[in-house]
Amino acid sequence: MSIETTFYGGFPRGKNFISLYSKFLKNDISREEFYKKTEAIVLGLIRKLSEYDVKIGTDGIFIWDDIFAPFSKALSSVEANGLYRFFDNNFYLRIPVVKGKISYEKCITCDWYRRIINRIKEERIEYTLRAVLPGYALFAFYSDDKYYNDKTRMLRDYHKVLLEEIESLRGIGIEDIELHDPALLCKEIPSKISEKSIDLYKSLNKQVISKVWVITYFRYSYFDRLESLIKDTNFIIHIDLVENSSIMDNLLSLMDGGTLSLGIVDARNTKLEKVRQLKTIIEKFREKVDKIYIAPNTFMEFIPERIAYRKVRILSNLSRKYR
Amino acid sequence: MFMQEYYLPILPTTVIGSYPRPRWLRDIIRRYKKGQIKEKVLKEAYNDAVIAVIKDHEIAGIDIPSDGEQRRDEMVEYFAERIGGFKFYGPVRVWGNAFFNKPAVVDKLEYREPIVVNEFSFLQKVSYSKIVKVTITGPYTIADWSFNEYYSDKEELVYALAEIINREIKELEKAGAKYVQIDEPALPTHEEEVEWAVKAINKALEGIKIKLGMHICYGKYERILPYVDKINVSQFALEFANRQFKDLELLIEYSYNKELGFGVIDVHNRRIESPLEIAEAIRKVLSILPPEKVYINPDCGLKLLPREIARKKMENMVLGTKLVRKELVKAGFDDMIVFK
Numbered sequence: 131m132s133i134e135t136t137f138y139g140g141f142p143r144g145k146n147f148i149s150l151y152s153k154f155l156k157n158d159i160s161r162e163e164f165y166k167k168t169e170a171i172v173l174g175l176i177r178k179l180s181e182y183d184v185k186i187g188t189d190g191i192f193i194w195d196d197i198f199a200p201f202s203k204a205l206s207s208v209e210a211n212g213l214y215r216f217f218d219n220n221f222y223l224r225i226p227v228v229k230g231k232i233s234y235e236k237c238i239t240c241d242w243y244r245r246i247i248n249r250i251k252e253e254r255i256e257y258t259l260r261a262v263l264p265g266y267a268l269f270a271f272y273s274d275d276k277y278y279n280d281k282t283r284m285l286r287d288y289h290k291v292l293l294e295e296i297e298s299l300r301g302i303g304i305e306d307i308e309l310h311d312p313a314l315l316c317k318e319i320p321s322k323i324s325e326k327s328i329d330l331y332k333s334l335n336k337q338v339i340s341k342v343w344v345i346t347y348f349r350y351s352y353f354d355r356l357e358s359l360i361k362d363t364n365f366i367i368h369i370d371l372v373e374n375s376s377i378m379d380n381l382l383s384l385m386d387g388g389t390l391s392l393g394i395v396d397a398r399n400t401k402l403e404k405v406r407q408l409k410t411i412i413e414k415f416r417e418k419v420d421k422i423y424i425a426p427n428t429f430m431e432f433i434p435e436r437i438a439y440r441k442v443r444i445l446s447n448l449s450r451k452y453r
Numbered sequence: 454m455f456m457q458e459y460y461l462p463i464l465p466t467t468v469i470g471s472y473p474r475p476r477w478l479r480d481i482i483r484r485y486k487k488g489q490i491k492e493k494v495l496k497e498a499y500n501d502a503v504i505a506v507i508k509d510h511e512i513a514g515i516d517i518p519s520d521g522e523q524r525r526d527e528m529v530e531y532f533a534e535r536i537g538g539f540k541f542y543g544p545v546r547v548w549g550n551a552f553f554n555k556p557a558v559v560d561k562l563e564y565r566e567p568i569v570v571n572e573f574s575f576l577q578k579v580s581y582s583k584i585v586k587v588t589i590t591g592p593y594t595i596a597d598w599s600f601n602e603y604y605s606d607k608e609e610l611v612y613a614l615a616e617i618i619n620r621e622i623k624e625l626e627k628a629g630a631k632y633v634q635i636d637e638p639a640l641p642t643h644e645e646e647v648e649w650a651v652k653a654i655n656k657a658l659e660g661i662k663i664k665l666g667m668h669i670c671y672g673k674y675e676r677i678l679p680y681v682d683k684i685n686v687s688q689f690a691l692e693f694a695n696r697q698f699k700d701l702e703l704l705i706e707y708s709y710n711k712e713l714g715f716g717v718i719d720v721h722n723r724r725i726e727s728p729l730e731i732a733e734a735i736r737k738v739l740s741i742l743p744p745e746k747v748y749i750n751p752d753c754g755l756k757l758l759p760r761e762i763a764r765k766k767m768e769n770m771v772l773g774t775k776l777v778r779k780e781l782v783k784a785g786f787d788d789m790i791v792f793k
Contacts, residue, residue: 143546151550195549212695213548213721215671218642220555220598222548222671400542400557400600433600434543434555 133452135445139429141190182446186258196223204238226273232287237298265311266327282326308343315350335363347428372427385418393427459792465516470588471754472521478502513767519586520576527553529598537563557600564617567624597639615657634666641672678707690714692752718751731773
């Protein structure tokens with residue numbers, strides 16, 4: 131079994147970036163200057179993470195306001211509107227309001243990602259950049275549908291958009307895509323939506339060449355849906371074991387080789403985990419999977435930057451024990 | 454004992470709490486943090502800012518003003534800085550580019566000294582209105598928006614905070630406050646915790662005789678509406694404009710019968726609502742609740758808006774309210790209500 135450290139979605143923004151972004155929002159600096167300076171900050175993050183043996187991850191999605199923006203700007207007939215709480219967190223997002231048939235306009239993030247990829251190459255950092263996108267159930271869960279009157283129909287069009295976006299990203303050299311889908315297994319999701327989402331994940335599995343990671347987190351209510359994702363797709367599924375430690379035995383019984391991502395440190399609390407405690411979890415999976423990615427349970431924007439680095443270091447110390 | 458009665462115009466207008474800091478205050482705070490000016494200067498600047506805010510409220514015609522929470526950087530952080538047992542590790546994002554220093558509970562919590570009593574005393578001294586609103590972050594929200602590294606579980610932490618908040622409200626009551634609003638925006642967040650959270654919040658309100666309100670926003674109201682009669686406050690100030698007034702139906706569904714602080718201004722949108730729009734929204738709520746039970750306020754604190762926009766939004770809120778007041782008086786309602 132091999133083991134590698136990673137993280138998903140947003141990384142906490144440091145004070146430098148907060149002040150830079152604030153200047154940009156006030157039009158005190160140009161977009162180009164903002165991008166240039168953000169590029170340097172992102173490179174700093176990646177450099178530091180690679181010191182902790184993190185060789186694959188995101189760019190911290192610093193230029194994203196939330197999981198939907200700016201990606202939703204790539205969609206026709208979709209506008210960002212009311213501010214809504216992101217699950218049970220003191221963290222809010224602007225929900226997508228769907229006012230007409232969804233179609234793909236252009237890749238909004240490609241220019242940005244291209245810049246980061248080039249800088250990673252220039253600096254010769256060993257780091258695979260993953261792009262972040264909202265998963266099916268998450269999009270359906272938070273969108274305000276004013277056109278379809280049936281979110282499963284809306285998801286069919288969203289599927290086409292995702293295919294095009296994934297293809298665009300592949301065109302600029304991004305082969306790894308993470309689809310965040312905390313809504314897929316949550317209690318509040320209507321079964322019609324989650325079932326449709328699972329079907330679409332299965333279709334996506336047949337249609338894309340890129341390596342897809344489905345990132346699930348927070349409390350699960352439907353283990354069977356998770357089972358279906360693991361069994362019926364080649365995707366790497368990220369599982370939040372901090373919030374769902376009770377599913378461990380079921381999960382173990384399901385695994386027979388393959389790759390799994392395990393969220394084992396709590397990205398919603400500052401209390402630091404002990405490596406030896408985490409090791410007991412990994413030991414259980416040792417004979418059951420070929421490769422494990424260890425990660426925080428969810429994206430790390432819920433904790434301060436310095437705690438996030440400490441948590442990554444804990445993961446990295448754990449993975450070193452398996453070399 | 455003789456209790457003085459206070460009167461307010463029907464559909465009293467108020468604010469939720471926070472208001473944009475004047476640019477010069479932000480500059481002084483920044484310089485203070487760099488060690489360039491003395492604390493005495495900062496304190497004077499805070500007082501001056503409160504006077505400026507009160508003037509903005511007065512010009513807009515707000516019936517129950519607040520001090521705009523000018524001394525508070527953030528609603529949880531401010532209390533955590535003044536209660537023993539908290540530690541700060543750094544900012545955490547809330548949305549967009551808005552952050553707060555989310556505190557961590559690392560030791561047994563301890564009430565050190567009054568937290569907002571001085572704020573209230575100054576506000577009352579400079580206010581044009583006899584009734585002012587003092588806001589206090591509730592125990593559940595402080596706990597929910599903190600990291601817990603010390604208490605065995607969240608419930609234990611909330612009860613510890615409830616004792617502290619109860620002491621603070623009692624201090625405010627002693628100092629002459631007439632209206633305290635408990636801010637509990639986190640309350641609808643975790644459905645499975647509401648039952649015990651309500652009991653803990655009531656601990657914080659135990660033995661208080663002055664008017665108590667509660668502000669809740671950006672959550673699922675269906676999770677708290679079944680509990681409103683169990684929470685010992687006379688008013689709930691709720692956000693409605695942000696959700697395009699869609700959840701008004703829930704008030705009927707849950708037979709809501711307390712006073713309502715009706716949110717008519719979207720505080721996360723720079724578009725200024727017109728008085729006609731606001732009047733229209735108020736008419737909607739009056740089809741559900743009698744006017745004597747309705748206060749008019751923005752959805753939430755105005756602090757994230759540019760000051761000019763915040764002021765204009767408040768002014769239009771009052772103008773819109775006045776349109777409906779006229780209609781009510783014409784329909785035979787008294788133009789004043791008793792503040793209770």
